Amino acid sequence: MLRVEGICKSFDRFNALCGADLHVDSxxxxxxIGPNGAGKSTMFKVITGHWKPDGGRVLFRGEPISSLSPHxxxxxxxxxxxxxxxxxxxxxxxxxxxxxxxxxxxxxxxIFRSASKMAVGQTMEILESVGLRxxxxxxxxxxxxxxxxVLEMAIALSTRPKLLILDEPTAGxxxxxxxxCTGLIRRLTAENGLTVLFCEHNIELVLSLSxxxxxxxxxxxxxxxxxxxxxxxxxxxxxxxxxxx
Amino acid sequence: xxxxxxxxxxxxxxxxxxxxxxCLAAVIVLLLLPFVLPDFYVYxxxxxxxxxxxxxxLNLVLGYGGMYQFHHAVFYGAGAYAFALMLTKAHAPLWLxxxxxxxxxxxxxxxxxxxxxxxSKLYFGMLQLSLGSLVWAIVYRWYSFTGGDNGINxxxxxxxxxxxxxxxxxxxVVVVVCLFLMYRIVNSPFGKIFxxxxxxxxxxxxxxxxxxxxxxxxxxxxxxFAGIAGVLYVVVEGTVVPDMLFWTVSLEVxxxxxxxxxxxxxxxxxxxxxIVGLRTFTGAYTEHWSLILGIILMALILWLPEGVLGLIVxxxxxxxxxxxxxxxx
Numbered sequence: 275m276l277r278v279e280g281i282c283k284s285f286d287r288f289n290a291l292c293g294a295d296l297h298v299d300s301x302x303x304x305x306x307i308g309p310n311g312a313g314k315s316t317m318f319k320v321i322t323g324h325w326k327p328d329g330g331r332v333l334f335r336g337e338p339i340s341s342l343s344p345h346x347x348x349x350x351x352x353x354x355x356x357x358x359x360x361x362x363x364x365x366x367x368x369x370x371x372x373x374x375x376x377x378x379x380x381x382x383x384x385i386f387r388s389a390s391k392m393a394v395g396q397t398m399e400i401l402e403s404v405g406l407r408x409x410x411x412x413x414x415x416x417x418x419x420x421x422x423x424v425l426e427m428a429i430a431l432s433t434r435p436k437l438l439i440l441d442e443p444t445a446g447x448x449x450x451x452x453x454x455c456t457g458l459i460r461r462l463t464a465e466n467g468l469t470v471l472f473c474e475h476n477i478e479l480v481l482s483l484s485x486x487x488x489x490x491x492x493x494x495x496x497x498x499x500x501x502x503x504x505x506x507x508x509x510x511x512x513x514x515x516x517x518x519x
Numbered sequence: 520x521x522x523x524x525x526x527x528x529x530x531x532x533x534x535x536x537x538x539x540x541x542c543l544a545a546v547i548v549l550l551l552l553p554f555v556l557p558d559f560y561v562y563x564x565x566x567x568x569x570x571x572x573x574x575x576x577l578n579l580v581l582g583y584g585g586m587y588q589f590h591h592a593v594f595y596g597a598g599a600y601a602f603a604l605m606l607t608k609a610h611a612p613l614w615l616x617x618x619x620x621x622x623x624x625x626x627x628x629x630x631x632x633x634x635x636x637x638x639s640k641l642y643f644g645m646l647q648l649s650l651g652s653l654v655w656a657i658v659y660r661w662y663s664f665t666g667g668d669n670g671i672n673x674x675x676x677x678x679x680x681x682x683x684x685x686x687x688x689x690x691x692v693v694v695v696v697c698l699f700l701m702y703r704i705v706n707s708p709f710g711k712i713f714x715x716x717x718x719x720x721x722x723x724x725x726x727x728x729x730x731x732x733x734x735x736x737x738x739x740x741x742x743x744f745a746g747i748a749g750v751l752y753v754v755v756e757g758t759v760v761p762d763m764l765f766w767t768v769s770l771e772v773x774x775x776x777x778x779x780x781x782x783x784x785x786x787x788x789x790x791x792x793x794i795v796g797l798r799t800f801t802g803a804y805t806e807h808w809s810l811i812l813g814i815i816l817m818a819l820i821l822w823l824p825e826g827v828l829g830l831i832v833x834x835x836x837x838x839x840x841x842x843x844x845x846x847x848x
Contacts, residue, residue, distance in 0.1 A: 322725065348727035360725070362718040364782070365711075373715045374726040382712040382728055383736070385704055389711045433726055 275300045275469055276321070276352075276437055281330030281340075282493075283316055290316040292493040293330065298437065298471050303463060304498075305480040306473040308490035309513070314473040315357055317490070318441050321471075322354045323347040334437070353435035357442045359422045361429065363415030367406055370414050370425055372397045374432035397432075403465075404428040404458060420451035424458065431462065438463075440472035444479060452476065459483065481505075489513065549691045553684045562755070563799055565687040567792045568694040569751045574775040574787035575701055576744035581773065582781035583705050584737045585717025587644030590651030591745055591772060593631070596764030598624040598746025600658060603671040603759045608664075613677060621746035627654070628742025629735070636734045639720070648766060655764040670760035674753060686755045693751060697744055702784055704740065713737055774812065777819055780826030789828055 278296040282289070291313045298304045306314050319325045321332055323344040332340040339347055362370050375393040376382050384392075401407040404424050409417065414425060423443065430438060443459060444452040456479055463470050474480050480487060481501050488498035491513045497504055504510055553561045577591040602620035605611040611619070635647045658665045665671070680689045704710050716723045716730050723730055753759050762768065775794050780786030794812070801808045823830055 324721070324725075343729075344721075344724040345727045345729050348725055354725055356722075356725075360719060360722045362715045362722065364718050365714060369711060369715075373711055373723075376708045377712065377727045381708050382733070384708040385740075387707055388703070389706055389708045392708060429722070429726060 275335060276471065277333040278317065278321065279331050279333070281317065281320055281327045281332065283313075283320055283325060283327050289493055291320065291327070291330075293495075294490060294493060295495045296471075296488050296498065298469060300469055301467060302485045303470045303472070303483055304486045304488060305484035306471065306488045306490060307475075307477070307480055308473075308496075312490040313493040314490055315441055316493075318354060318439050318471075318473065321347075322352060322439065348433055348435075351434075351436035352439065353430040353433045353437070354439040355423075355426045355430040355441065355443060357445060359419070359426055361414045361422055361425055363413075365414055366410065367401065367412050367414050367417065367425060368397060368410040371400050371428050371432050374429045375400070378433040400428050400432055403462065404431075405454075420447050420455070423447065423451075423455065427455075427458070427462075431466070435468070437469045437471060440470065440474075442474055443472060444474065444476055452479070456483070546695060549695070553687055558683045561687045562683050563795070565683070565690045565751075565755045566799075567795050568690050569748055569755055570772070570775070570795050571788035571791040572694045572697055572751065573745055573748035574772050574779070574791045575698060575784070576741050576748060577772050578776045578781055578784075578787040579701060579705065579713075579741040579744070580734075580737050581776055582783075582786075583710060583717065584713045584734060586734060586737070587640055587647075588738075588741070588769075589644035589648040589773075590766055590769045591741070592766070592768035593651035593654050593764050594624040594628055594742035594745035595749045595752070595768070595772075596658065596759075596761070597627045597654070597742075598749025599753050599759045599763055600665060600671070600749075601746070602750040602753050603674050604665070606674055606676075607671055617750055620750045621743045624746025624749065625739050625743040628739045628745075632735045632738030632742075636731045636738065648769075651764070651769070652766060655761060655766070658764055659761040665761070668761060670758060672758050674757055674759070676754065676757065680754055681757070689754055690751045693747065697747055698788075701744060705784060709733075709736070771812075774816055774819075776826075778815065778823075778826055780828030780830070782825055783828040786826050786828040790826065 276296070276298040278294060280293045280295060281291050282293055283291040294313060294317055296306070296317070306317070308314055316325065320327045320340070323339070323342050323346070327340050331338050334350055334352060339350060342350070362373065365373070372389065372393055375396050376389070379393065381392065398407060398410065401410055404427060406421065406425060406428060409421065414422065417425060427440070427443065440459070444455050447455060460483065462468065484501060486498060487501050487504040489496040489504060489510050496509045496513055497507050499507070552564055556564070573595050577588055580586040580588045598620045601623035602616050605616035605619060606613070631647060631650045634650065635643050638646055659668055661667065679685050712723070712728055712733060716728065716733060720730055749763070752763070771794065775790030776787045777790070778793055779788065779790030797811060798808055801811055819826070
């Protein structure tokens with residue numbers, strides 16, 4: 275479904291990505307791990323069009339997408355929940371999800387129809403599925419951090435993506451919130467048959483969720499394989515433990 | 520439906536009923552005004568309505584779209600000049616002039632917008648200010664066509680609308696219709712997405728919104744309504760001057776939005792009433808009324824960053840949220 279081939283991205287003289295490769299097959303959950311600064315978030319932003327790569331290419335269902343803008347990539351079927359909470363703070367929880375649903379239905383340009391009666395059922399259904407239905411009327415900026423992360427995931431799901439990208443979905447969450455969020459990701463991916471690409475520092479979560487793991491270091495791919503093979507890989511031990519036995 | 524949802528729905532229905540009642544009351548007051556007030560105050564009310572429409576059109580892009588619209592007056596002036604020129608130079612029928620003038624503003628909005636939406640925030644505003652000033656300079660210098668700094672006077676208007684009362688009623692009807700349309704727009708999917716772009720452009724793009732195109736559409740719509748306000752200004756004042764397109768007018772109308780509440784729909788109308796009132800009534804006592812405006816602006820920044828109506832609406836929203844939360848627990 276997704277193929278990243280030798281992408282490079284640098285900021286001034288810092289090479290954030292130097293020839294990273296990745297492939298995500300349909301229906302799989304792929305995790306990207308690596309130390310801080312390995313280039314995980316940069317790669318996600320290149321895939322979703324927020325940053326243009328300096329080299330290499332990104333193919334989605336066989337079609338090159340690296341020259342497209344974020345909204346065009348979203349319409350191709352890639353949706354992302356960001357590492358830092360990225361929601362519409364002044365709007366209600368309902369309006370946050372509704373905006374994404376309307377955009378997905380290509381109804382964002384309707385001028386003389388009342389938005390309050392549009393996409394209500396689908397919006398409430400999505401809120402129900404992530405457990406935010408009761409808070410539909412709350413201003414999004416007033417939600418707890420954990421709920422904001424869940425809302426962000428709900429927004430990403432609202433565009434009915436074929437590939438869902440989650441950048442550190444449990445970052446900054448309490449252990450209880452992490453457990454809830456992990457359960458939610460597991461349930462939503464199973465229910466919707468989603469293909470998921472995510473990065474995470476919580477190794478337990480990575481091992482329990484993913485079908486494949488890709489390990490990055492210094493902007494490059496070290497390995498991409500099933501969790502057990504990654505666990506046994508000397509290159510990964512070298513990267514994480516500095517060659518310790 | 521849960522208790523929280525039904526409580527919120529009930530409060531929303533109550534608020535909507537209150538809004539409908541307030542709107543009906545306002546329309547009745549507007550209809551009766553010329554019967555109870557002397558001519559000067561009827562003229563003043565018409566001026567408030569025109570300026571209020573102008574300010575509300577700015578707030579479409581400023582408050583709802585989050586765009587730094589630094590030179591909105593250029594669309595107001597363009598509408599006024601197009602209307603006056605069509606009547607004086609082309610001797611066009613009134614209805615045609617009324618129809619074409621806002622379209623001229625909308626086309627200008629499209630041209631300026633198409634260049635400016637490539638940039639964002641301050642850069643957008645500064646480029647717009649530059650392009651708007653260019654239009655002002657052309658109008659100011661083109662004596663043979665626009666009358667230069669003399670403007671255009673003796674604009675032929677039918678008797679029905681050249682009297683104070685006639686101009687007032689035309690203004691009131693058009694302003695009410697325009698406010699209704701703009702209210703529909705801000706509550707439409709287009710308006711909601713516009714607010715989403717204001718809140719978070721990055722997230723908006725990530726849900727598939729073409730933000731540049733959306734902003735350009737918003738710019739054209741705002742320019743169109745500013746053009747209508749320009750036409751009404753000519754009807755009320757009977758004249759048009761290049762000062763209408765000067766950047767200080769844009770600043771003044773921006774202050775109206777800030778004063779009334781730029782996150783509220785009726786805030787700019789309230790702001791317009793205060794500023795036009797100040798200019799009209801303090802102007803009789805002192806030439807330095809802008810000093811008072813300066814003091815108001817300072818007070819606004821320090822104590823009322825969301826404007827007068829923002830101060831009222833925000834606690835009301837918080838109460839509704841609290842009741843939704845309480846209902847949930």
